Amino acid sequence: MEKKAEGTVAIILLALIQGFPASGAVEVLPSINPAVVGNSVTLSLSPSTALNSGSWAVGGSLILTWTGAQQAVFPNHTGRATVDVQTGALTLTSVTVADSGDYTVQSTSPMLQASASLSVYELISNVMLTANQKDLVEFNSAAVLTCSVSSGSSLSFLWMNGSSEVTGSDRVQITDGNSTLTINNVTRYDKGPFSCRVINPVSNGISGPVNFTISYGPDNMALTVNGRNTTSFSAGSNLTLLCSAQSNPEAQLQWAFGGELLNTTGPLLELLIVGEKQSGSYSCLALNNHTNVNSNITTNIMIAKSPLSGSDRRAVDVGLLPLLLFVGFLSSWQGKL
Numbered sequence: 001m002e003k004k005a006e007g008t009v010a011i012i013l014l015a016l017i018q019g020f021p022a023s024g025a026v027e028v029l030p031s032i033n034p035a036v037v038g039n040s041v042t043l044s045l046s047p048s049t050a051l052n053s054g055s056w057a058v059g060g061s062l063i064l065t066w067t068g069a070q071q072a073v074f075p076n077h078t079g080r081a082t083v084d085v086q087t088g089a090l091t092l093t094s095v096t097v098a099d100s101g102d103y104t105v106q107s108t109s110p111m112l113q114a115s116a117s118l119s120v121y122e123l124i125s126n127v128m129l130t131a132n133q134k135d136l137v138e139f140n141s142a143a144v145l146t147c148s149v150s151s152g153s154s155l156s157f158l159w160m161n162g163s164s165e166v167t168g169s170d171r172v173q174i175t176d177g178n179s180t181l182t183i184n185n186v187t188r189y190d191k192g193p194f195s196c197r198v199i200n201p202v203s204n205g206i207s208g209p210v211n212f213t214i215s216y217g218p219d220n221m222a223l224t225v226n227g228r229n230t231t232s233f234s235a236g237s238n239l240t241l242l243c244s245a246q247s248n249p250e251a252q253l254q255w256a257f258g259g260e261l262l263n264t265t266g267p268l269l270e271l272l273i274v275g276e277k278q279s280g281s282y283s284c285l286a287l288n289n290h291t292n293v294n295s296n297i298t299t300n301i302m303i304a305k306s307p308l309s310g311s312d313r314r315a316v317d318v319g320l321l322p323l324l325l326f327v328g329f330l331s332s333w334q335g336k337l
């Protein structure tokens with residue numbers, strides 16, 4: 001057996017030196033390609049050709065040789081490679097990623113050489129996404145997301161932010177063969193959900209989502225009085241001041257009048273039946289107790305004597321009468337010029 005194998009090797013080497021005619025007619029066809037780790041793969045000749053002797057090699061190193069019914073398998077493939085001596089078909093059992101390569105069959109009777117490349121990949125399992133931390137502060141933190149698998153070879157990574165793919169930018173780096181996503185200087189809009197998708201030619205998998213809690217604000221404050229932006233009201237009105245701020249966690253709000261803190265907290269300040277003395281500057285102060293940032297907004301409210309109260313109205317009318325007459329006189333006089 002050993003001797004025969006050596007003899008065949010000698011013939012093969014001789015044949016290699018002399019060169020084989022390119023045999024365009026015969027092809028090697030893998031039964032599965034790409035194959036998955038653990039598969040049995042048969043590399044057959046097409047069209048099927050009866051070979052009396054020959055050899056199989058991968059990437060230049062011999063797997064086995066055969067002559068008639070005798071076959072000799074080289075140590076690297078002992079127990080996991082066999083040849084069908086009738087057809088020359090090579091069967092590899094329990095392939096591994098390392099079995100990927102160019103497989104070549106050669107024969108001297110008849111003279112032929114043919115090859116095919118085989119790719120073997122490991123199935124992807126258990127895609128996991130981990131974050132360095134999940135509680136972040138806007139403009140103050142970097143988020144680092146790492147994607148990993150329990151098994152899988154030749155991995156490609158794709159990053160998702162909600163339903164859109166994440167691409168690199170000044171702020172966003174994708175490194176370590178695309179398995180790490182770094183977001184520098186996070187903003188309130190980076191809360192996710194983030195996930196990673198891992199792909200190879202035989203499988204794919206997606207991680208669970210990761211959400212970030214990003215503290216921000218308070219900022220973008222707004223203050224309305226009775227739902228409007230107007231600031232002039234008449235005495236006797238009821239005023240509802242509404243304050244808002246963008247903040248996470250929600251800002252604590254407190255009111256001030258003329259720079260003095262009022263005993264009112266929360267977004268609403270109600271002033272019932274206001275008088276002129278309540279004219280002045282109203283402020284809403286916002287505090288985010290997580291970011292420790294303060295913000296405020298102030299509006300000046302004018303409360304005028306009610307023009308609708310009967311006695312006031314008459315007084316105004318009488319006072320204005322001479323002025324109105326004078327204006328009327330002026331405009332008619334100007335019209336004549």
Ligand SMILES: *[C@@H]1O[C@H](CO)[C@@H](O)[C@H](O)[C@H]1NC(C)=O
Pocket residue numbers: 061075076
């Ligand atoms: C099998 O071959 C590969 C390269 O072709 C080599 O790296 C490896 O060491 C060999 N293994 C054995 C058991 O000979």
Ligand SMILES: *[C@@H]1O[C@H](CO)[C@@H](O)[C@H](O)[C@H]1NC(C)=O
Pocket residue numbers: 139185
């Ligand atoms: C973070 O981003 C904000 C707004 O995009 C920018 O004003 C600030 O300078 C950035 N900070 C750092 C440390 O890059």
Ligand SMILES: *[C@@H]1O[C@H](CO)[C@@H](O)[C@H](O)[C@H]1NC(C)=O
Pocket residue numbers: 155156157177178
């Ligand atoms: C990383 O992703 C980019 C964009 O999809 C791609 O062009 C690049 O080849 C990938 N790099 C690696 C190492 O997979």
Ligand SMILES: *[C@@H]1O[C@H](CO)[C@@H](O)[C@H](O)[C@H]1NC(C)=O
Pocket residue numbers: 161162166167172183189190192
């Ligand atoms: C995530 O998506 C939001 C919009 O949905 C966007 O504002 C934000 O910049 C994105 N963040 C990253 C890191 O891609």
Ligand SMILES: *[C@@H]1O[C@H](CO)[C@@H](O)[C@H](O)[C@H]1NC(C)=O
Pocket residue numbers: 192193209210211
């Ligand atoms: C992440 O946020 C989304 C909404 O943005 C929510 O539907 C999902 O349940 C959250 N996932 C986790 C793990 O908190």
Ligand SMILES: *[C@@H]1O[C@H](CO)[C@@H](O)[C@H](O)[C@H]1NC(C)=O
Pocket residue numbers: 224227228229
């Ligand atoms: C109040 O004014 C601000 C800007 O001055 C504007 O954005 C807002 O829409 C106004 N609100 C109302 C209720 O008119």
Ligand SMILES: *[C@@H]1O[C@H](CO)[C@@H](O)[C@H](O)[C@H]1NC(C)=O
Pocket residue numbers: 236237238272273
């Ligand atoms: C103002 O509020 C008071 C007390 O709730 C109510 O009696 C009064 O009718 C209100 N006035 C106006 C003009 O809505």
Ligand SMILES: *[C@@H]1O[C@H](CO)[C@@H](O)[C@H](O)[C@H]1NC(C)=O
Pocket residue numbers: 249250251252289290
């Ligand atoms: C911070 O503010 C939130 C929201 O207003 C409140 O629920 C929480 O009790 C506050 N925490 C502390 C430590 O004051």
Ligand SMILES: *[C@@H]1O[C@H](CO)[C@@H](O)[C@H](O)[C@H]1NC(C)=O
Pocket residue numbers: 263
């Ligand atoms: C503010 O309200 C608290 C309880 O709500 C009360 O004990 C306190 O006397 C009030 N202070 C003023 C100045 O009204």
Ligand SMILES: *[C@@H]1O[C@H](CO)[C@@H](O)[C@H](O)[C@H]1NC(C)=O
Pocket residue numbers: 285294295296297
């Ligand atoms: C209101 O905000 C201004 C800056 O925008 C700040 O200078 C001022 O001290 C704040 N006022 C209060 C009462 O916090």
